[in-house]
Amino acid sequence: MAVKRPVKPKSVKQRARRGRPLKNDATPDMRERILDAAEDHFSRHGFWGVTIREVAQDAKVDTALLHYYFDTKRGLFDAVFGRRAEVINRERIESIDVYEREAGSAITAEGVINAFLQPILERAAQGDQRWHNYFALIAQVNNTPAWGGETMARTFDPVIHRLIRALRKALPDATEEDLYWSYHFLSGALTLSLSQTGRIDRLSNGLCKSSDFESIGHRMAPFIASGFERLCKPSPVGRASARQTHRLTDPRS
Amino acid sequence: MAVKRPVKPKSVKQRARRGRPLKNDATPDMRERILDAAEDHFSRHGFWGVTIREVAQDAKVDTALLHYYFDTKRGLFDAVFGRRAEVINRERIESIDVYEREAGSAITAEGVINAFLQPILERAAQGDQRWHNYFALIAQVNNTPAWGGETMARTFDPVIHRLIRALRKALPDATEEDLYWSYHFLSGALTLSLSQTGRIDRLSNGLCKSSDFESIGHRMAPFIASGFERLCKPSPVGRASARQTHRLTDPRS
DNA sequence: GCATTTATTCATCGGTTGATGATTAATAGC
DNA sequence: GCTATTAATCATCAACCGATGAATAAATGC
Numbered sequence: 001m002a003v004k005r006p007v008k009p010k011s012v013k014q015r016a017r018r019g020r021p022l023k024n025d026a027t028p029d030m031r032e033r034i035l036d037a038a039e040d041h042f043s044r045h046g047f048w049g050v051t052i053r054e055v056a057q058d059a060k061v062d063t064a065l066l067h068y069y070f071d072t073k074r075g076l077f078d079a080v081f082g083r084r085a086e087v088i089n090r091e092r093i094e095s096i097d098v099y100e101r102e103a104g105s106a107i108t109a110e111g112v113i114n115a116f117l118q119p120i121l122e123r124a125a126q127g128d129q130r131w132h133n134y135f136a137l138i139a140q141v142n143n144t145p146a147w148g149g150e151t152m153a154r155t156f157d158p159v160i161h162r163l164i165r166a167l168r169k170a171l172p173d174a175t176e177e178d179l180y181w182s183y184h185f186l187s188g189a190l191t192l193s194l195s196q197t198g199r200i201d202r203l204s205n206g207l208c209k210s211s212d213f214e215s216i217g218h219r220m221a222p223f224i225a226s227g228f229e230r231l232c233k234p235s236p237v238g239r240a241s242a243r244q245t246h247r248l249t250d251p252r253s
Numbered sequence: 254m255a256v257k258r259p260v261k262p263k264s265v266k267q268r269a270r271r272g273r274p275l276k277n278d279a280t281p282d283m284r285e286r287i288l289d290a291a292e293d294h295f296s297r298h299g300f301w302g303v304t305i306r307e308v309a310q311d312a313k314v315d316t317a318l319l320h321y322y323f324d325t326k327r328g329l330f331d332a333v334f335g336r337r338a339e340v341i342n343r344e345r346i347e348s349i350d351v352y353e354r355e356a357g358s359a360i361t362a363e364g365v366i367n368a369f370l371q372p373i374l375e376r377a378a379q380g381d382q383r384w385h386n387y388f389a390l391i392a393q394v395n396n397t398p399a400w401g402g403e404t405m406a407r408t409f410d411p412v413i414h415r416l417i418r419a420l421r422k423a424l425p426d427a428t429e430e431d432l433y434w435s436y437h438f439l440s441g442a443l444t445l446s447l448s449q450t451g452r453i454d455r456l457s458n459g460l461c462k463s464s465d466f467e468s469i470g471h472r473m474a475p476f477i478a479s480g481f482e483r484l485c486k487p488s489p490v491g492r493a494s495a496r497q498t499h500r501l502t503d504p505r506s
Numbered sequence: 507g508c509a510t511t512t513a514t515t516c517a518t519c520g521g522t523t524g525a526t527g528a529t530t531a532a533t534a535g536c
Numbered sequence: 537g538c539t540a541t542t543a544a545t546c547a548t549c550a551a552c553c554g555a556t557g558a559a560t561a562a563a564t565g566c
Contacts, residue, residue, distance in 0.1 A: 020532040020543040030543080044399050048302035051523065062545050067525065069543095136398045142445065142452070143392040146297050149450035149463075157456055180457040181472050187452075188445030189438035192395065197402035199395070199440075203410055204433040210402075219434050223480035230479035231472055273513040273562040283513080304553065315515050320555065322513095 016062075031069050033059045036130060038066075039080045043133035046140050047077050081141065084134045085155045091119035092159050096166050109232075110225035112166045117190070117221055124194060124213040132196060139195030142187065167228065174232030182228045189224065269315075284322050286312045289383060291319075292333045296386035299393050300330050334394065337387045338408045344372035345412050349419050362485075363478035365419045370443070370474055377447055377466040385449060392448030395440065420481065427485030435481045442477065 037058035070076035099115035196210040290311035323329035352368035449463040
């Protein structure tokens with residue numbers, strides 16, 4: 001007589017083992033796997049466009065495990081956002097430190113900005129999809145009115161203050177306002193460029209590619225540095241005239 | 254004996270009248286009211302962060318009416334995004350036309366960019382909350398990887414091509430790639446600046462305000478134009494040297 | 507003045523969502 | 537070797553979601 005046993009798995013999805021897994025060297029780190037899957041989804045669709053079920057399915061774990069590690073969906077998001085921020089923040093500070101030390105009194109705005117951008121652009125050029133996702137995530141948060149400004153500030157302000165301190169040295173005539181606004185323009189240009197929305201591909205009819213980080217790397221620092229210098233250096237012709245604006249005339253007159 | 258009638262409204266929400274409303278001059282345009290409410294919500298929380306119930310509640314209509322006018326939630330979103338786009342696109346094209354005609358051969362990059370920015374910045378400075386919301390919405394879409402690039406392209410590419418045509422005249426030595434990338438930087442800087450995330454307020458410890466559109470207006474055109482000129486004008490010292498980058502040296506060596 | 511179209515609310519459906527308590531199994535501490 | 541802790545799945549809940557067909561009432565067209 002045949003022993004009674006589950007004759008068939010019946011469904012395609014076989015039951016996963018319950019309870020704590022064996023401590024095997026080959027067992028994957030579930031926490032990291034969840035973060036990777038969450039990063040992928042959040043970067044594509046934002047906080048509200050993602051369900052924890054999708055993330056769990058991608059990470060091949062139960063949804064309850066997400067709550068076990070990160071409590072709430074928001075907790076998961078914050079963990080994703082913070083994880084890589086630490087890495088690049090450290091690299092950027094070091095890069096600026098090195099440049100400032102090497103350049104000495106020959107410090108320039110372009111040099112500082114280049115030192116600030118280098119670590120990010122290098123990571124982007126490396127081609128790691130996970131970092132690409134993360135940059136896209138930053139771009140979204142940076143442009144989220146509700147809580148984006150607060151999140152960005154909490155995460156990145158220390159590095160930005162370090163950047164601005166170096167720029168102040170390179171541009172001694174700059175006002176504080178000009179420095180902050182110039183950085184704001186830099187921030188917008190950088191995050192959009194790194195977010196790979198495919199916009200420039202369409203606009204240029206395929207001539208330029210969102211994924212071409214080398215092109216961005218060559219152009220961004222000179223472009224932005226030039227803007228900084230224009231606003232923050234005393235112009236020989238006088239500042240007011242340099243800023244005069246075009247007045248839109250009424251076409252009916 | 255008392256007449257049988259609904260003694261009390263019971264709930265705070267009284268029943269609304271069913272059927273087509275009387276054509277009174279005082280009756281509000283429901284369609285516009287829905288769009289306004291939707292704009293408000295979408296601009297704050299993005300497409301997925303908004304429920305049609307919230308929008309309906311704000312517009313004081315039933316959710317079925319949203320489907321009556323816009324079919325799906327996505328249809329509502331597209332209608333919101335398209336409504337004001339037409340207005341500013343018309344204004345921006347006209348502004349560039351006027352400038353090009355007036356400037357003649359004295360056309361400059363800063364002049365063109367200024368003509369392009371003027372209509373938007375003027376609307377922003379006017380202080381209408383509905384336009385502020387709309388600009389914040391653009392910023393979010395611009396940085397949405399999944400379908401943002403496509404939506405932005407469909408909506409704004411004609412104007413951008415008009416802008417680039419004018420810039421090509423002002424910068425005859427520019428390569429196509431430089432022009433497109435420079436515009437991309439402009440796009441990122443502009444949309445972030447208009448989205449009022451409060452980031453710069455915190456960063457500058459209250460010195461700069463997200464809502465100070467006059468400050469943005471004074472600074473953006475010179476900043477961006479300077480970047481364009483740097484990339485797109487032949488430099489007297491030669492282009493390659495002007496773009497040389499700072500190499501990060503290994504701190505352990 | 508009657509029939510059709512337009513504009514609105516009502517009632518409700520099937521599916522999804524974030525979250526949680528119960529259960530199971532392995533490890534770590536003493 | 538026993539107990540407490542950690543790490544995982546299972547089963548399920550109440551709330552909410554977008555959508556839709558039916559009902560209703562005014563306006564419009566003939």
